[in-house]
Amino acid sequence: MTDVLRRGRASLAFGFFAQGVAFALLVTRIPAIQDRYGVSDALLPVFLAAVPVLAGAGSVATERLVRRIRPSRVLRWSQPVVLLALLGVGAGDRMAALAVALGAFGLAVGALDASMNMLGVSLHRAYGRSIMLGFHAVYSLGGILGASLAWAGAHWDLALWVSYLPAVAVLLPAALVGSRWYVDGERTGAVAETPAGGGAGAGVGFKVLLPLCLVMTFAYIGDSTVSNWSAKYLQDVLGSSEQLATVPYNVYMVTTLVGRAVGDFGVRRLGAVAVVRGGAVVAAGGFAVVAAAPGAWAGMLGFTLLGLGLCVLVPQTFAAAGRLFPGASDAAVARLNVFNYVGFLVGSPLVGALGDAWSYRGAMLVPMVLVLVTLVYARSFEAQPDRYGGGHERPRTADVGRGSNGL
Numbered sequence: 001m002t003d004v005l006r007r008g009r010a011s012l013a014f015g016f017f018a019q020g021v022a023f024a025l026l027v028t029r030i031p032a033i034q035d036r037y038g039v040s041d042a043l044l045p046v047f048l049a050a051v052p053v054l055a056g057a058g059s060v061a062t063e064r065l066v067r068r069i070r071p072s073r074v075l076r077w078s079q080p081v082v083l084l085a086l087l088g089v090g091a092g093d094r095m096a097a098l099a100v101a102l103g104a105f106g107l108a109v110g111a112l113d114a115s116m117n118m119l120g121v122s123l124h125r126a127y128g129r130s131i132m133l134g135f136h137a138v139y140s141l142g143g144i145l146g147a148s149l150a151w152a153g154a155h156w157d158l159a160l161w162v163s164y165l166p167a168v169a170v171l172l173p174a175a176l177v178g179s180r181w182y183v184d185g186e187r188t189g190a191v192a193e194t195p196a197g198g199g200a201g202a203g204v205g206f207k208v209l210l211p212l213c214l215v216m217t218f219a220y221i222g223d224s225t226v227s228n229w230s231a232k233y234l235q236d237v238l239g240s241s242e243q244l245a246t247v248p249y250n251v252y253m254v255t256t257l258v259g260r261a262v263g264d265f266g267v268r269r270l271g272a273v274a275v276v277r278g279g280a281v282v283a284a285g286g287f288a289v290v291a292a293a294p295g296a297w298a299g300m301l302g303f304t305l306l307g308l309g310l311c312v313l314v315p316q317t318f319a320a321a322g323r324l325f326p327g328a329s330d331a332a333v334a335r336l337n338v339f340n341y342v343g344f345l346v347g348s349p350l351v352g353a354l355g356d357a358w359s360y361r362g363a364m365l366v367p368m369v370l371v372l373v374t375l376v377y378a379r380s381f382e383a384q385p386d387r388y389g390g391g392h393e394r395p396r397t398a399d400v401g402r403g404s405n406g407l
């Protein structure tokens with residue numbers, strides 16, 4: 001069983017890595033995609049908003065899908081669709097082709113994110129100790145690699161499909177091979193185990209899940225603020241050069257990776273509540289530094305703090321959902337995952353509207369306040385008493401089913 005868990009953990013980590021690469025390759029080449037297809041500035045936000053909206057729909061559909069089939073199968077086949085859709089974005093030459101490719105990408109990403117975190121939560125419970133931050137750390141590492149590959153493609157003026165093809169050619173077969181070792185949790189959401197007259201998610205009370213949904217939304221509002229506005233803020237508000245303005249997001253990604261790489265140790269030693277509270281305070285401090293920064297380097301310090309603070313919130317929110325609803329964790333994760341895209345959709349236009357109507361310094365205080373609201377809901381991250389009594393998680397090997405290849 002230990003070997004099964006280890007293989008499952010390693011194969012799932014590679015899935016997170018591949019998704020990080022694919023998503024970064026898409027979002028960092030948006031200007032090139034716009035130029036290739038002749039998308040106007042007025043139409044571009046429609047295309048960009050469609051992806052998270054469809055991803056939310058894909059996440060909702062996954063909640064229903066996993067009542068009939070294992071999450072590992074959803075992940076096994078959604079990941080190739082994401083990679084092929086990415087290649088389609090780079091290879092098309094008409095607006096309709098772009099719409100189809102982005103639509104497929106959005107739906108598949110929703111299914112991928114939901115199923116990936118379902119497996120992560122089940123492994124987290126099976127291990128009986130915090131490992132969720134490690135999965136998201138590997139995602140951050142993939143994002144850094146994807147952004148680096150995108151930079152190389154832009155630097156050498158490569159066609160989009162040329163810069164995408166090597167990554168897809170390597171990641172797609174590797175992900176399919178690795179999917180043989182995915183490990184599913186107990187089929188608590190299976191139709192056969194669903195009481196008459198109830199769905200698999202019937203045990204997920206929205207009132208109980210709501211605090212985690214809000215934390216997820218606030219975290220992604222903060223994250224989208226950094227990804228969409230850090231370069232503009234540094235250049236237009238803090239007076240940096242165009243070249244220096246590209247650095248904050250890279251710094252943010254690196255500190256996110258570092259924070260997630262060590263975050264599981266903090267959870268094991270201090271508990272999830274303390275780590276979430278600490279992350280919220282550090283992130284709020286980062287926004288405060290950015291808002292008050294007298295120059296570019298002080299602003300860079302603020303974005304560094306943001307990476308260290310925000311990085312712990314999302315993985316621990318998924319883990320907390322698994323603890324709150326151990327009998328319906330798949331449904332809880334799928335529903336919670338929708339608020340990932342809600343935060344992404346709200347964050348960028350919110351900061352932009354406030355910046356235009358008020359000031360960009362003042363706009364940075366809004367995500368700061370929202371992140372601080374996380375402190376109110378920190379108790380939702382508390383470890384739930386297990387069946388033996390006590391407040392700590394323990395290994396639950398009974399919750400682990402066969403690997404997707406029958407192990």
